[in-house]
Amino acid sequence: MPKRSFNVKAVGINPTWVGFLDTGRKNWNNTSAGTSIGRKSNAKATFTAGRYNTSWYGLYSPSGIRGINRVFKIKVNAKKLAANSGSKMTQWSRSTTTHELGHALSLDDNPNTSKASLMKHGRNRATVQKPKAYDISEVKRIYG
Ligand SMILES: [Zn+2]
Numbered sequence: 781m782p783k784r785s786f787n788v789k790a791v792g793i794n795p796t797w798v799g800f801l802d803t804g805r806k807n808w809n810n811t812s813a814g815t816s817i818g819r820k821s822n823a824k825a826t827f828t829a830g831r832y833n834t835s836w837y838g839l840y841s842p843s844g845i846r847g848i849n850r851v852f853k854i855k856v857n858a859k860k861l862a863a864n865s866g867s868k869m870t871q872w873s874r875s876t877t878t879h880e881l882g883h884a885l886s887l888d889d890n891p892n893t894s895k896a897s898l899m900k901h902g903r904n905r906a907t908v909q910k911p912k913a914y915d916i917s918e919v920k921r922i923y924g
Contacts, residue, residue: 783847784885784923785816787823788854797829797856797873804877807910808885813919817881824851825884827877831859837905838876840883854880868906875905882915886922 788805790798798819805817837860842852856876865872879898883889887899895914897903911919 784814784919785818786825786884787818787820788825788827788881788884789821789823790819791826791828793827793829797858800829800856800870800873800877801827803874803909804881807874807878808881811911811916813885813911813916814923815885815919817884825853827854827856827880829856829858829873832857834860837861837872838880840880842883846886852884854884856880865905871907871909872905875903875909878909878911882911885919887915887918891918 788801790801793801801819805819808815808817832855834857837857839855840852842850844850856873858873861872861876862869875898882899889899890901891897891899891914893914896908896912897914898908898911899915
């Protein structure tokens with residue numbers, strides 16, 4: 781794990797959220813970034829969602845070292861998303877899920893670029909759900 785190919789385990793989430801995870805995986809795997817993100821019940825990396833009383837939409841918590849033994853946990857906050865997404869809950873959930881998987885691909889928040897990026901907190905979550913050209917080029921640069 782720490783490569784562009786890794787698996788994630790869905791933990792304690794309903795089919796709707798498994799669907800968001802699968803969409804997030806496809807949003808990456810369908811690009812030219814060279815990723816292969818799978819969903820496996822025995823994966824060490826985990827993805828879950830819940831109604832947390834926190835300010836974040838999504839939280840990426842890595843442990844270990846990239847390229848050696850990196851494992852991560854992703855949590856997505858359904859409560860905060862529901863509170864702020866209006867009628868766009870599905871879109872915001874997909875944007876957040878795909879963004880968090882971007883962290884698992886070693887991308888940082890708010891990259892220092894004027895180009896559009898899925899990793900910017902100021903993005904329009906209703907319309908920016910997939911990796912942008914900049915994000916794809918960054919994954920290629922990091923793992924190239
Ligand atoms: Zn982030």
